[in-house]
Amino acid sequence: MSRERAVENGDPDLEKEAWISSTLLEWGSCGKIVYVDNAPAGFVLYAPPLYVPRSVAFPTSPVSADAVLLMTAHILPEFTGGGLGRMLVQGVAKDLTRRAVKAIEAFGDLKGEEGGCMVPADYLLSVGFKTVRPHHRYPRLRLELKSALSWREDVEVALERLLGSMTPEGALRPV
16 A cells, blocks of 8 residues: 555545554554543554555665564644653553564654654654664664563552552551
8 A cells, every 4th residue: 555556546544544454454453542531632553564565665674573663653732741652652562562572663753844644763762762773864763672561560660669658558458
């Protein structure tokens, strides 16, 4: 499903819907949506590089064989800055870990043009991705899922300690 075919057919939205349906049937879940008060606030799309044939056009291609490609992510402007993007990446990491995937890779965008579908490289770096193939515009970045999960576990332990320290001793023991 190339961009040219979508434009030629006159309905890129229909082509994207067909791609999502096909990927869901053949591979499984390929995206996540985050909601705030029952309203969609953001989304992320991801799939193995085999399902994203245009990914080979990037100068820092190919995506590693043990990774899934994070293709795009977006948080609506009114919801930015609240950690929703990080939550989406963590949700993808959890899903892919269950599927025994070792890493997530993405082509970051160093220029971040308005209205583009590329994920800004600085954002990817801020949530734990590391540059594996530098480029002046589209570096390829990678998040090892083992490290993402250990970070998540560290946060959970810290929260448990914090919340546990605020819980009165008597509340934890039967009377």
